[in-house]
Amino acid sequence: MxxxxxxxxxxxxxxxxxxxxxxxxxxxxxxxxxxxxxxxxxxxxxxxxxxxxxxxxxxxxxxxxPWETRMWAAWLACGPEAALTGPTALRRYGVAGNWRDERIHVALPHSRRVDPKSGVIVTRHRNLSSLVQASREPPTVRLEVALLITAAAGEDVSRRAAVLFDACRQRRTTPSRLLAELDSLPELPGRRILQRILAEADEGVQSFLEQAYLRRVERAHGLPRARRQVRAVDEGVVVYRDSEYPPYDVIVELDGQAGHLDSASRWRDMTRDNAAATSGKLTLRFGYQLVSEPCLAASQVAAALQFRGWPGTPCPCSPTCSLAR
Incomplete structure (x- = not known):
């Protein structure tokens, strides 16, 4: 009935x-x-x-x-050839993130046209059927496709990087899979920027702060190349070091504000640093200040590396760099 x-x-x-x-x-x-x-x-x-x-x-x-009802209604209104895409697809896949856009994003074949619909964003794609995870209901573009489309629409580079880094850190996908999927989206805007972000993710970078350290501190000042996300065991617990310079036993840890405000996180960080110290390793810890003061961070890392035997000399990143004085 x-x-x-x-x-x-x-x-x-x-x-x-x-x-x-x-x-x-x-x-x-x-x-x-x-x-x-x-x-x-x-x-x-x-x-x-x-x-x-x-x-x-x-x-x-x-x-x-509710959001799920609006999602189904949008797909039904666009027809059976439609597929969920962008942030809407990521919510369906359960990817954790700040998906602030409440509109429903739907992809259509390039030849299709639909009337504008309230609260629905429609994009058109050539060869849409090749991008869809057909076994899902309603049809949804593949996870990697949704991530790349969402990242490409980011308002700035940091937002684009955050979308991709967060998905890799959650172990939902890998940089290599995203790079391979990028080839299926030849018309995606900002492809070169996304390729660069994914190449850094492939090196082990997992956050905007780690990206800033790699670009603005390590590379810009001629420091040796660190290993990223180095696995270590601390009192039987597996931990990952953000950056480590194995020949010199220097560790660099990067603390994003969101994850290190509570006392439990601070205590965990101190315990990790102390464990590294007892094994003869020196830990330097930076927060978001390295984004605004990368030269100061570079000078401190360089001093630690030289103290531990690095024979090199850091280079100034610009005429105004503090290392040039």
Whole structure:
């Protein structure tokens, strides 16, 4: 029964099961296939027993629409050839992140056109079918495709890097898989920037702060190349060092503010540093100040490396660099 109306359908499953699977959303075509007429739909709308979301798409309740219902409604409105993409796809995949965009992002084949829909962002792609994880319902572009599209739309380089670094740090994908998928998106804007970010991720960089250290401290000042994300065992617990210079037993740890404000995190960091010290290793720890003062950080790292036997000399990154004085 649908709001007192008998369903008739030869399809598998009842109309109630279909609506439940689609978070309450359904299309007119689905309703008709189950024996629900336009007259019934109109009557139920007038009785405020359901509401129309888009043309030909309804939900079987009134009131605010949850995100999942809006997602299904957008896909139904765009048609079966559509696929979820961008931040919407990442939310469906369960990728942790600050997906502030509440709009539903839907991809269509390049030849398709649809009328504008409230709260829906539509993009068109050539060869969309080759980008889709068809086994998912509703169809969704592959995880790597969604990550690259979302990163490319970032308002600045740091946001683009954060999207890709965070997914790799969560072990949801790898830089090599993302680089390979980038070849399937030849028209994606900012490809060169994304390639550079992924090349750094492939070296072990996992955050914007680590990227800033690599570019603005290590490379810019001619410091030796560190190993990234070095696995170590501390009292039986596996830890990963952000950057380590093995020949000189110097470790550089980078603390993003979000993860190191609480006392438990600070105590864990001190315990890790102390364990490194007892094994003869020197730990330098930096926060976001290295973004604004990379030359000072470079001079401190260079001094530690030289103290431990590095025969090199850091080079100034510019005429105003403190190392040039």
């Amino acid at each position: 649908f709001l007192g109306v008998e369903e008739r359908s030869e399809d598998r499953g009842s109309f109630a099961e279909l609506r439940g699977w689609q978070a309450g959303a359904f299309s007119r075509a689905q309703a008709v296939a189950h024996g629900i007429t336009d007259k019934v739909l109109l009557g139920r709308r007038r009785a405020r027993q359901l509401q129309r979301v888009h043309r030909g798409v309804y939900v079987d309740f009134t009131g605010p629409l």
